[in-house]
Amino acid sequence: MADSAVNNKPASGERVARDLVQLIREIVPLLENVRHSIEESTSHIPKASKQLSNVTQATESATVEILNVLESMTNRITQAEEKLAVVKRSVEKTNNAVRKLQAAVVALPEAQRKPFEEAVADVNAQLGDPGRDEGFRLAEEFLARTKEESMSIAISLQVQDITSQQIAGVAHIIEGVREQLASALFRFENGTAATDIEEPNHFKDKVFDTNAQYSKSPERQSDADEIVRQFTNGKQ
């Protein structure tokens, strides 16, 4: 056909037929390649979907393990806070008792006072340690801050739920591509379904939000608050 164009001569029917046969000879292996590529791509998708599912499961297990540790930490901190409060109360009671004892010693005849005064001085030396109050305050502050920080870690673990929804969204898109490829393959196979291609269903039961995002920006919450205010006439 190219020759006839160059020579400006109309192609003969025989020449056209020959060119057409040649074209078909070239196209058939090309189409076979395309079919093979589609088949291979389609067969890889279930594996990709399974790997995404594994990622979701692994992050969920790890998150639960971290939450277990955090809960255990928080429980121990609470116990330590309770014990510290008991010790603090006990020290306060002892201080009060010593003050009463001091008052009683003053009332004794002078000759009997000395051993009592020495004993009270010893107890005071221990209880009157200026670092004691500061020590309690620091210990309470340390425990409260550690508890607060462990809560912050737990709160940050919301990222697992949000990313699992994002992964489910990606898996959904991949599944759509697989369906289209399978449909193309179906046509290549003269309407015979390719039975050896496993259909992925790892995210079948997962309900997700495609727009889920882990963002600490207050804008989305502020927008929601504004709508809530409109509905509740500013009561909330």
Add this chain to the structure above:
Amino acid sequence: MADHKFLVVDDSLTMRRIVVNALKTLGYEQVVEAQDGKDAVAKLMTESPTFVITDWNMPEMNGLDLTKWIRANGQFESIPILMITTRGNKDDVIEAMKARVNNYIVKPFTPQGLKEKIDQILKTTEAKA
């Protein structure tokens, strides 16, 4: 504070754990969990919660349908409902408010934000009662 019994509804185990922990830190010790709306309906019947915190996207029955079910059911219709969800579009919030949730939190939430919403809801609902 201690009198309230919370029902936390979310299909994500990690989210349920996080919300329950946050509630306990705020001093709310009575908490039951449900993994979707259908499970929540069963827990409403058996556990008699006084406050519902629900996700939106869940299998079986989603949080919006759960809200509609609660509001249509005389026995439970006045229970406060707080929705905590990733869905932050304005249309979603409007739809949830039309279904009569009491307030709305966009994930990720903070303990302070959770406390504020619970306090606001309780202040309003207790004033009505």
